Amino acid sequence: MMKKIGLVSLCLLWVGGVSAAVDNKQQESIDRGEYIAFAGDCNACHTVEQGDKYAGGYAFPTPFGVVFSTNITPNKEHGIGNYSYQDFVRVMREGVAPGGTLYPAMPFTSYHYVTDADLEDLWSYLQSIPPSDKPNLENTMIFPANIRLGLKVWNFMFLNTDEFVENKDKSAEWNRGAYLIKGLAHCGECHTPRNIAMASDESKTLMGGPLGSINAPNITPLELKKQGWTRESLVDLFHQGHSSQGVVNHDMLEVVSNSLSHLTIEDLDAVATYLLDSSDATLQERINVAKLTNTEEKSGKKLFTLNCGGCHGLNGEGSAVAPALNTNATVKATDPTNLISFILKGIPKSYLTLLPMPSHSQTLSDAQIVEVVNYVRLTWGQNERIDVDTVAKIRKRLEKMDAIKPYPETTE
Numbered sequence: 396m397m398k399k400i401g402l403v404s405l406c407l408l409w410v411g412g413v414s415a416a417v418d419n420k421q422q423e424s425i426d427r428g429e430y431i432a433f434a435g436d437c438n439a440c441h442t443v444e445q446g447d448k449y450a451g452g453y454a455f456p457t458p459f460g461v462v463f464s465t466n467i468t469p470n471k472e473h474g475i476g477n478y479s480y481q482d483f484v485r486v487m488r489e490g491v492a493p494g495g496t497l498y499p500a501m502p503f504t505s506y507h508y509v510t511d512a513d514l515e516d517l518w519s520y521l522q523s524i525p526p527s528d529k530p531n532l533e534n535t536m537i538f539p540a541n542i543r544l545g546l547k548v549w550n551f552m553f554l555n556t557d558e559f560v561e562n563k564d565k566s567a568e569w570n571r572g573a574y575l576i577k578g579l580a581h582c583g584e585c586h587t588p589r590n591i592a593m594a595s596d597e598s599k600t601l602m603g604g605p606l607g608s609i610n611a612p613n614i615t616p617l618e619l620k621k622q623g624w625t626r627e628s629l630v631d632l633f634h635q636g637h638s639s640q641g642v643v644n645h646d647m648l649e650v651v652s653n654s655l656s657h658l659t660i661e662d663l664d665a666v667a668t669y670l671l672d673s674s675d676a677t678l679q680e681r682i683n684v685a686k687l688t689n690t691e692e693k694s695g696k697k698l699f700t701l702n703c704g705g706c707h708g709l710n711g712e713g714s715a716v717a718p719a720l721n722t723n724a725t726v727k728a729t730d731p732t733n734l735i736s737f738i739l740k741g742i743p744k745s746y747l748t749l750l751p752m753p754s755h756s757q758t759l760s761d762a763q764i765v766e767v768v769n770y771v772r773l774t775w776g777q778n779e780r781i782d783v784d785t786v787a788k789i790r791k792r793l794e795k796m797d798a799i800k801p802y803p804e805t806t807e
Contacts, residue, residue: 402509421519428520431513434579437653440464447527450474455500456796457593460536462500470526483518486563488556496546498534499553499593506560508578514603533806551633565672572669576601580654585611585646601670603730608740608796609645610732612724616673622724623779629667630660640724642749662699683778687770695770698763702755703771711775716750720775727776731768735781735789738764756793760784 414676432438441464445797450473451466467750475483478493486492490503495501509517539545559578561570587595588604603613612618619629631638633655636648643651657664687695698739702708703750706717711726725733726748743756759767761783768786772778 396440406587411768412619424516424519425523426520427513428516428523430657431509431517432520433519433545433581433654433657434575435700436650437467439649439653442466447522447525447529448670449524450529452529455804457500457536459593460541461535461683462534462536463497463532464500465531466527466529467521468524468527469522469526473528473530474526475521475525480515480518483521483762484514487514488518490546490554495543496550498536499548499549502581502584504554504595505584507554507556508574510559513579549592549594552593557606566666566668568665569672570669571662575628575666576669577670580666586614590711599737606646608793609736610730611646612728613730614670616671618729620673621669621729622727623722624671624724626664626667626671629670630663633658633663633666634660637718637720639722641718641722644737685769686775691766691769692774696766699770702759704766706750706752711771717752719750720771723775726771727778729778731772731778731781731785732771732789735764735786736793738767739786739790740793757791761790781792 401643437449439452440453440455444452446452447468449467452463452466454608455464466474471477482493485504486497486501487509488507489502490497490499514628523586532540539749540612544689559574560571565573583595583600586601586603587597588599588602590596601614603611605611609722628638628640632640632643633651634654636643636651703720706714707720708714708717711719711721713721713725725737735749737752739754739756742752755764764786765781765783773780
C-alpha cells in the first residue's frame with residue numbers, strides 16, 4: 396500500500412513539474428509577444444486616448460475616406476476571440492480576416508516579413524490581454540473604395556508576401572535592423588511614398604512622403620547623413636524622443652512613446668546601423684546650394700529675431716523650452732515641407748519639457764514665411780531657396796487637412 400502511495404505522489408510531482416514548465420514556457424512566450432507588440436507599434440494604432448487597450452477606434456484619414464483600427468482584444472463578439480491562430484497569421488501576412496479583406500492601413504504589407512516564431516509569441520500575448528467589449532467603428536470610405544471586393548484586386552496587384560531573407564554579406568546587427576525596419580517596425584509604411592492606388596512606391600523606399608499635415612521625412616542614408624545624424628543621435632531620438640538634431644513630434648511622437656522607447660538599446664543600435672548604411676542607398680540628385688544675399692539676410696534675420704529668436708535663440712542655439720535650429724534635422728532637410736508646416740500650424744506640447752510652438756499662419760504672410768524659411772535653411776542648412784508658391788501650396792494643404800473630421804460626430 397505504501398509503495399502505491401509513493402508512486403502516486405511521484406506521479407503527482409511529475410505532473411505538477413510538467414505543468415509548471417508549460418506555464419513558464421507560456422509566460423515566456425507572452426513576455427516575448429509583448430516586446431514584439433512594442434516593436435510592431437500595435438498600441439499606437441489600436442488604442443485611442445482614454446480607451447481600452449487594443450480596443451481599436453483610431454482614425455486613419457485617407458484620400459478615399461476614413462479607416463478605423465479594429466478591436467484586437469480576445470473579446471469574442473467585437474475582437475479576435477473567435478480567431479484561430481491560422482486566422483491571425485493570414486491577417487498579419489495577407490490582410491485577410493474571417494470577416495473580409497482589410498484595407499492596407501493595416502501594415503500587413505510589411506508584416507509578411509515577420510517570422511513564425513515572432514507571430515506565435517505575439518498571438519500568445521494578444522490572447523492574454525483583457526478582452527474589451529468596445530464595438531468597432533464603421534469605416535467611411537467613398538465609392539468605389541468602399542467595395543471590399545476591390546481589395547482582393549489590390550492585393551493581387553501590389554501585395555508582396557516574400558519572407559525576410561538575411562543578407563549574408565552584412566553583419567548580424569545590420570540584418571536585425573533590416574528585419575525591424577522592413578517588418579515589425581514597418582517604417583516604410585509612412586516613410587515610403589505611395590502611388591495613386593495607395594501602394595508603396597518601392598522605387599523610392601524610405602524617401603519620405605505625405606503624412607497628414609506634414610511629410611514623413613526622407614530617412615535614406617544619404618539624407619540622414621546630410622542632416623548630421625549619427626548612430627548615437629539616432630538612438631537618442633528613438634530612445635528618449637530628442638537629440639542634437641531635434642525632437643520628435645506628430646505621428647513620430649507616438650511611435651517613440653508607444654514603440655521605440657520600449658526597445659532594447661541593442662535593437663535601436665541595429666536600426667541605426669541599417670538606416671545609416673549608405674552602401675545600399677538610392678542615389679539622389681544633387682541640389683544647387685543657395686546663399687543669402689545681404690538684403691535677404693538682413694530682412695530674414697529681423698523676422699527670425701522677432702518671431703523665433705526668443706525661444707530658439709538668436710543664433711539658433713536653442714533653449715530650455717525649444718530645440719536648437721543650427722543643428723536641426725528639419726532645417727537641414729532637403730524637403731522644406733515640414734519646416735513650413737510647423738511655422739504655419741505650430742507644434743503641440745509633447746511629453747518632453749518643451750513649450751508648444753505657436754501657429755504663425757495669421758501673423759506672417761506667405762512672403763514673410765519665405766523670408767524666415769530661407770534665412771533659417773540657408774544659414775544653418777545646405778539647401779535651395781523656397782518661393783511663395785511653395786508656402787501657398789502647403790497652407791492650402793493644411794486647410795484641407797483641418798477640414799477633415801476623422802471621428803463620427805456625436806450628440807449629447
